[in-house]
Amino acid sequence: MALLTRPLLLLSRSGKVKQLVSTMPVSAGIVRSYVPGETTEAVVDATAALVEDGIRVTLDFLGEDTLDTEQADATVAAYLDVLEQLSARGLTRSAEVSVKLSAIGQALPDDAGYGGGHKIALENARTICRAARNAGTTVTLDMEDHTTTDSTLAILRELRKDFPETGAVLQAYLHRTEADCRALAYEGSRVRLCKGAYNEPEEVAFQSDLDVDRSYVRCLKVLMAGQGYPMIATHDPRLIEIASSLASRYGREQGSYEFQMLYGIRPEEQRRLVRAGERVRVYIPYGQEWYGYLMRRLAERPQNLTFFLRSLVSKK
Numbered sequence: 001m002a003l004l005t006r007p008l009l010l011l012s013r014s015g016k017v018k019q020l021v022s023t024m025p026v027s028a029g030i031v032r033s034y035v036p037g038e039t040t041e042a043v044v045d046a047t048a049a050l051v052e053d054g055i056r057v058t059l060d061f062l063g064e065d066t067l068d069t070e071q072a073d074a075t076v077a078a079y080l081d082v083l084e085q086l087s088a089r090g091l092t093r094s095a096e097v098s099v100k101l102s103a104i105g106q107a108l109p110d111d112a113g114y115g116g117g118h119k120i121a122l123e124n125a126r127t128i129c130r131a132a133r134n135a136g137t138t139v140t141l142d143m144e145d146h147t148t149t150d151s152t153l154a155i156l157r158e159l160r161k162d163f164p165e166t167g168a169v170l171q172a173y174l175h176r177t178e179a180d181c182r183a184l185a186y187e188g189s190r191v192r193l194c195k196g197a198y199n200e201p202e203e204v205a206f207q208s209d210l211d212v213d214r215s216y217v218r219c220l221k222v223l224m225a226g227q228g229y230p231m232i233a234t235h236d237p238r239l240i241e242i243a244s245s246l247a248s249r250y251g252r253e254q255g256s257y258e259f260q261m262l263y264g265i266r267p268e269e270q271r272r273l274v275r276a277g278e279r280v281r282v283y284i285p286y287g288q289e290w291y292g293y294l295m296r297r298l299a300e301r302p303q304n305l306t307f308f309l310r311s312l313v314s315k316k
């Protein structure tokens with residue numbers, strides 16, 4: 001399975017393959033299952049449908065590793081547009097946005113240390129946080145590959161001075177994450193815990209599924225025992241069960257934490273949790289750059305290929 005990772009990543013960069021994949025009916029079906037649309041209108045409609053079912057939403061305008069400032073500005077504009085439309089439809093109580101800092105300038109060349117891309121991403125993120133605050137909602141900063149973790153957490157600290165509601169994401173596969181959880185488990189701190197979706201080296205990340213899962217549980221204990229607001233982002237039935245029992249163990253009421261899943265993955269489980277009184281939020285990616293998102297689900301980590309194929313066969 002691991003042998004497939006590199007070819008899939010290479011294929012994901014090919015415009016020709018993208019064209020081919022987009023024109024195959026089965027793939028169009030796949031795209032529709034995981035990305036509800038390319039436009040703001042399409043994603044706001046998808047949001048409204050989920051909110052109707054008692055599910056909260058976080059929206060991600062697709063596009064990362066922006067290498068020019070115009071593209072970064074266009075991404076910021078897309079976020080401002082979607083926040084305005086969510087507000088106009090009365091959806092901002094239930095819908096927030098997730099932002100990849102590399103899509104708003106973090107990956108731009110650095111001139112000096114933390115200058116350049118880091119500063120541009122901070123200012124752009126500030127603009128989005130201000131618009132979200134005005135619309136009555138929040139922003140969560142997605143976490144990307146490990147080379148960006150320090151910069152992303154530094155930007156988070158800066159943003160939280162003015163926007164303490166800004167959410168963080170931590171990845172259980174990184175060795176450092178348990179310590180990062182301790183640092184972020186303070187009152188009012190919203191922290192999404194996921195396994196991690198990038199292909200990371202063994203110097204920084206656990207490599208086996210078992211070690212990642214064990215780390216997830218250790219991190220979850222820290223977050224559940226802490227004063228913050230844990231956002232449990234996983235489709236893993238065992239981890240969901242463990243999260244529920246940790247909530248009881250630490251005397252957490254439903255609504256003092258939430259479960260998060262990706263759009264199109266285990267929709268029945270999302271609804272089951274809602275029926276059980278849990279708070280559930282679905283992450284919806286949208287925009288024209290859907291191809292890379294889909295290929296990453298296949299390529300980033302070998303187990304995601306199984307995960308993706310299983311979802312094609314059974315929409316649970």
Ligand SMILES: Cc1cc2nc3c(=O)[nH]c(=O)nc-3n(C[C@H](O)[C@H](O)[C@H](O)COP(=O)(O)OP(=O)(O)OC[C@H]3O[C@@H](n4cnc5c(N)ncnc54)[C@H](O)[C@@H]3O)c2cc1C
Nearest residue numbers: 142143169194195196197233234235236260261262283311
């Ligand atoms: C809301 C959200 C936000 C995220 N944000 C980030 C981010 O900012 N940065 C980042 O690096 N990653 C992010 N991720 C991705 C994450 O890191 C994982 O790559 C991805 O969620 C898959 O991990 P998993 O925990 O679901 O477990 P996996 O190990 O992939 O799968 C877990 C188990 O879930 C079960 N399962 C999965 N799918 C199905 C299915 N369709 N039917 C039945 N059972 C199934 C199976 O038992 C499987 O073994 C995010 C994920 C979510 C849900």
